[in-house]
Amino acid sequence: xxxxxxxxxxxxxxxxxxxxxxxxxxxxxxxxxxxxxxxxxxxxxxxxxxxxxxxxxxxxxxxxxxxxxxxxxxxxxxxxxxxxxxxxxxxxxxxxxxxxxxxxxxxxxxxxxxxxxxxxxxxxxxxxxxxxxxxxxxxxxxxxxxxxxxxxxxxxxxxxxxxxxxxxxxxxxxxxxxxxxxxxxxxxxxxxxxxxxxxxxxxxxxxxxxxxxxxxxxxxxxxxxxxxxxxxxxxxxxxxxxxxxxxxxxxxxxxxxxxxxxxxxxxxxxxxxxxxxxxxxxxxxxxxxxxxxxxxxxxxxxxxxxxxxxxxxxxxxxxxxxxxxxxxxxxxxxxxxxxxxxxxxxxxxxxxxxxxxxxxxxxxxxxxxxxxxxxxxxxx
Amino acid sequence: xxxxxxxxxxxxxxxxxxxxxxxxxxxxxxxxxxxxxxxxxxxxxxxxxxxxxxxxxxxxxxxxxxxxxxxxxxxxxxxxxxxxxxxxxxxxxxxxxxxxxxxxxxxxxxxxxxxxxxxxxxxxxxxxxxxxxxxxxx
Numbered sequence: 001x002x003x004x005x006x007x008x009x010x011x012x013x014x015x016x017x018x019x020x021x022x023x024x025x026x027x028x029x030x031x032x033x034x035x036x037x038x039x040x041x042x043x044x045x046x047x048x049x050x051x052x053x054x055x056x057x058x059x060x061x062x063x064x065x066x067x068x069x070x071x072x073x074x075x076x077x078x079x080x081x082x083x084x085x086x087x088x089x090x091x092x093x094x095x096x097x098x099x100x101x102x103x104x105x106x107x108x109x110x111x112x113x114x115x116x117x118x119x120x121x122x123x124x125x126x127x128x129x130x131x132x133x134x135x136x137x138x139x140x141x142x143x144x145x146x147x148x149x150x151x152x153x154x155x156x157x158x159x160x161x162x163x164x165x166x167x168x169x170x171x172x173x174x175x176x177x178x179x180x181x182x183x184x185x186x187x188x189x190x191x192x193x194x195x196x197x198x199x200x201x202x203x204x205x206x207x208x209x210x211x212x213x214x215x216x217x218x219x220x221x222x223x224x225x226x227x228x229x230x231x232x233x234x235x236x237x238x239x240x241x242x243x244x245x246x247x248x249x250x251x252x253x254x255x256x257x258x259x260x261x262x263x264x265x266x267x268x269x270x271x272x273x274x275x276x277x278x279x280x281x282x283x284x285x286x287x288x289x290x291x292x293x294x295x296x297x298x299x300x301x302x303x304x305x306x307x308x309x310x311x312x313x314x315x316x317x318x319x320x321x322x323x324x325x326x327x328x329x330x331x332x333x334x335x336x337x338x339x340x341x342x343x344x345x346x347x348x349x350x351x352x353x354x355x356x357x358x359x360x361x362x363x364x365x366x367x368x369x370x371x372x373x374x375x376x377x378x379x380x
Numbered sequence: 381x382x383x384x385x386x387x388x389x390x391x392x393x394x395x396x397x398x399x400x401x402x403x404x405x406x407x408x409x410x411x412x413x414x415x416x417x418x419x420x421x422x423x424x425x426x427x428x429x430x431x432x433x434x435x436x437x438x439x440x441x442x443x444x445x446x447x448x449x450x451x452x453x454x455x456x457x458x459x460x461x462x463x464x465x466x467x468x469x470x471x472x473x474x475x476x477x478x479x480x481x482x483x484x485x486x487x488x489x490x491x492x493x494x495x496x497x498x499x500x501x502x503x504x505x506x507x508x509x510x511x512x513x514x515x516x517x518x
Contacts, residue, residue, distance in 0.1 A: 255465030280443050281464070282496035286489075349466030 012192040013200050015103055017071035017207050023063055024188055030055045031119075031162070038159060046367035050130060050137070057123045060116065061219060069212035072204030073103030082109035100180060100199045108176070111169050118162050125155035133308055135364065141233025145311045237306020239363045244296040246289055254283065255351050259363035260300035261310040262324050268297040271322050279323075309365045325350045337372070344375035404482035405474070409512060411484070415505035423506060431514025434507055441500035449498065449511070457518045473518035481512050 016024075030052050037049035067076035082104055089106035092098050098105060104112055131139025132148020143151075173184045187193040234240065239261060242248075248257045260268065272294040275283045285293070302310040312329035320326035325334075334350075342350050353360035358369040409426070416423045436455070438447040445464060446452065452469060453461040458476040461469035471477045481487055487508075495503035503511075 253467070254463045255467055276496070280445055280497075282493040284489075284493055284496075347466075348462070351465045352467075 011197070012194050013102065014071075014191055015073045015193050015195075016188055016191045017074055018191065019062075019066055019207070019209070019212075020070055020074040021188055021191055023059055023066070027056065027059050027119075030059060031166075035159070035163070042370075043367040044370040046134070050126075053123060053126045053130075056119060057127075060120055060123060062216065063116065065212050065215050065219070069208040069215070071207040072201050074207070075205065078103055078201075079109045079112060082106045083113065086110060096179060098176070098179060100182070100196050102193075102195055102200045105176065108169075108172055111165065111172060115162075115165055115169065118158050118165060121158045122155060122162060125151040125158065129155050134367065135235040135238050135307060136366070138227050138230040140235040140238075141230060142236065144236055145306045145308065237310075239300065239305055239307070243361060244293070247293045247296055250285055250289060250293060254281070255349075256353050256360070258324060258351075258353065259309075259361065260297045261302050261305040261307060261363040262313050263297075263302060263322070264314050264316060265298055265301040265303055267316055267322050268301050269294070272297065305363065307363055307365070309363065341372070341375055346373055347375060401478055401482045404484075405480075405512075405516070408481055408484055408487055409509060412505045412509040412512070416509055419505055426506070426509040426513040428510070428514040428517045431510035431512070434511055435514055439499045442496070442498040443500075446498050449494075451498075457515055472515050474516045475518060480515065487512075 034049060034052035034056060037045045037052065041048070066074055067079070072078060082101060083106055086106040086109075089098060093107060101108075103109075127137060127139055128143055128151030129148050130137040131141075132143035132145055133152060134140075134148070176182055177184050182193060182195070184193070239259070243252075243257055243259070247260075251257045263271075271278070272290060275285060275290060284290075302314045304310075309329075313324065313327050315328060317323065317326040317328060324330055341347065347355040353365075356370055356372045357365050358371065359366055413423075413426065416426075435449045435453075435457075440447075452463055453472050457473040458471050460471060463469060472480060474480050491503055491508050495501065495507075
């Protein structure tokens, strides 16, 4: 497919095969979407972030296979050989007289290795955060919240590292484009670059797309059943039963029946012990009903579950340990929402979780299930 | 023919349910009436007028956030009310909500809670009967 004679036009040489170029530009889009949705967009965009992450994962798997079967300059062997020339290349670069390279120059090759390694780390930790913290995706049945939290730290750290690497990568492209008058961006679009004949490999190894397709299919065939089996596992520590009927009826008569996982045991016990003065109202229940509800709340309090809200809302406000909306985590997560929005119809109250959280009664509180409804200012 | 039969078939249970509801309400009112007589020998019958006054009065002794019945139930008992936490309350007027005051346990529970919240004490049988009589007239 990539016979040399066919691809050299005058002093322009065929360097980047089509799969590598497509990989590059689709990855650019995927990383841009992932960075935007990860750093800037509201939490409800998590679905798009995950989609970008899956796409990047597929691209990386493809690229690792293409390291073996791509055209000469897309191969791992070329990358390694270039990195080995780094000790001679760097001093020349410092003198602003870097030698021409076909394909990535040694510094660029090192950058590619770093980018692929960092992206792989981001993707792997991303799957772990998705499973452990968000209780979604292939690892939801395997990882607990603590593992997801550790992965979350690495995910953020490596995403910040990626931002730095991208900046250096772009700077490197700019330097080579200017210093050597090599139009690298155009090269990554057309595949061809003007180069001195002596740097071009006289016997480039051709791409083997059929072999790559075979290996990629084999990976897909092996991974699909494993992924499906993992997806069938129930999410770890996620409540699945509907709310207790007595609890939903009695407590839900006056306010949203908060999922029991949103307060720790001690808080529920204190609430149930003082129903006669319940946030300024008498909410007394018959002893039998109260005992049944208290037992239900104790069995299903924050300590009993491993969802994100259950984990985070175990820490209550010292001054108001009974009020979910006073918990530091609750306040932090709702900081961007003004008092007027909470007061306006159809929300009306901070306690009306279900107005914005479509899955509030399940206790999951998925990021994707958040939709703040259009509000009308409160009438006179 | 069929539709007429269907209408009758539906009407009979509807009347039955309404009659049952009405019977439940009568039972609650007569029990309150007996209690009111026991509490006060001069008591004769419940007054919708007194019930209305009680319903609208801003009471003292309870929680400052909820001085009156109409704080949550609104000034028109035929419309939906709203709890302090924003939850909707079905209308209290029997005309708008025929199931009101038909379940003695429910009536006891809510008078128990709300009298304590609004007045800081239990309501007397006479007060409860007056309120129910007023809401039956709405």
